[in-house]
Amino acid sequence: MIIAILSGKGGTGKTFVSVNLVAATENAVYLDCDVEEPNGRLFLKPQQLVSAPVTVLLPTIDRDKCNGCRQCVEFCRFNALAFVRDNPMIFAEICHSCGGCALVCPEQAISEIPREVGKVEKGVSGGVHIVTGILNVGEPSAVPVIKQVLNGNQPEKPLTVVDCPPGSSCSVIESVSQADYCLLVAEPTAFGLHNLKMVRHLVQLLQKPCGIIINKADGEYPPLEQFCAETNTPILLRIPYDKHIAERTAAGEIIVREDHLMKEVFLGLLGRIENEAKR
Ligand code: SF4
Numbered sequence: 001m002i003i004a005i006l007s008g009k010g011g012t013g014k015t016f017v018s019v020n021l022v023a024a025t026e027n028a029v030y031l032d033c034d035v036e037e038p039n040g041r042l043f044l045k046p047q048q049l050v051s052a053p054v055t056v057l058l059p060t061i062d063r064d065k066c067n068g069c070r071q072c073v074e075f076c077r078f079n080a081l082a083f084v085r086d087n088p089m090i091f092a093e094i095c096h097s098c099g100g101c102a103l104v105c106p107e108q109a110i111s112e113i114p115r116e117v118g119k120v121e122k123g124v125s126g127g128v129h130i131v132t133g134i135l136n137v138g139e140p141s142a143v144p145v146i147k148q149v150l151n152g153n154q155p156e157k158p159l160t161v162v163d164c165p166p167g168s169s170c171s172v173i174e175s176v177s178q179a180d181y182c183l184l185v186a187e188p189t190a191f192g193l194h195n196l197k198m199v200r201h202l203v204q205l206l207q208k209p210c211g212i213i214i215n216k217a218d219g220e221y222p223p224l225e226q227f228c229a230e231t232n233t234p235i236l237l238r239i240p241y242d243k244h245i246a247e248r249t250a251a252g253e254i255i256v257r258e259d260h261l262m263k264e265v266f267l268g269l270l271g272r273i274e275n276e277a278k279r
């Protein structure tokens, strides 16, 4: 089963839930698709690391062959090509590597060369196989790195957890593409509810079943409960604020590996997700 863990914004406890879920089962794959801030490895501390670069194809123009017809410029939907003082220019940061400009060029003046945009690291931590996507600083699109994380020939395990980027952008859509179930982590605040609504709407559009975890759930926040009831979204778990858990997490520890009761809580959560997904 593939479970995607999402949140409307950063800092809600998405990675906390993700790493505790895989560590509780001790037999899972953890895919860190939050490639701009891949923090899961700080907790899981993977060993036997292997790393591979992620590249995209970038067009390059042979000016000796170019006749200045500008068909490539007209073709590019992303405005990644332009002529400046009759010289063709490519803006790598906004090129989507579609390859179209090379196809339409009548002079075969455009070829493509690999450009590194990040890397993927693989390792193990106990019975957990960990794949971490890492986007190079300044790269505008996380999607190529996320694709390589998701399609990296992972070992067969009963559970795969995808730690998604926060928000509801195209990188989140890519991250949940293979998920059987989406788990939304939310805080019981007005800001938390506002962002939850966006990500709840996204998974609905993607026709993915979903449930909610309320983190730092001290007391009730009626608007959040009301939203869950109105959208028929089950609240699968409430995690109250606990100073000891917060301190152990801040120290880079995984609480289910040292607290038997918390391990039972997360295994119970997994059971509820499996039941919900069968509905
Ligand atoms: S399509 Fe080819 S020949 Fe025409 S401007 Fe572009 S690179 Fe030059």
Ligand code: SF4
Pocket (backbone or CB within 6 Å): 059, 075, 076, 077, 078, 079, 080, 081, 090, 094, 095, 096, 097, 098, 099, 100, 101, 102
């Ligand atoms: S590869 Fe696609 S996106 Fe990039 S410059 Fe060419 S047409 Fe534009």
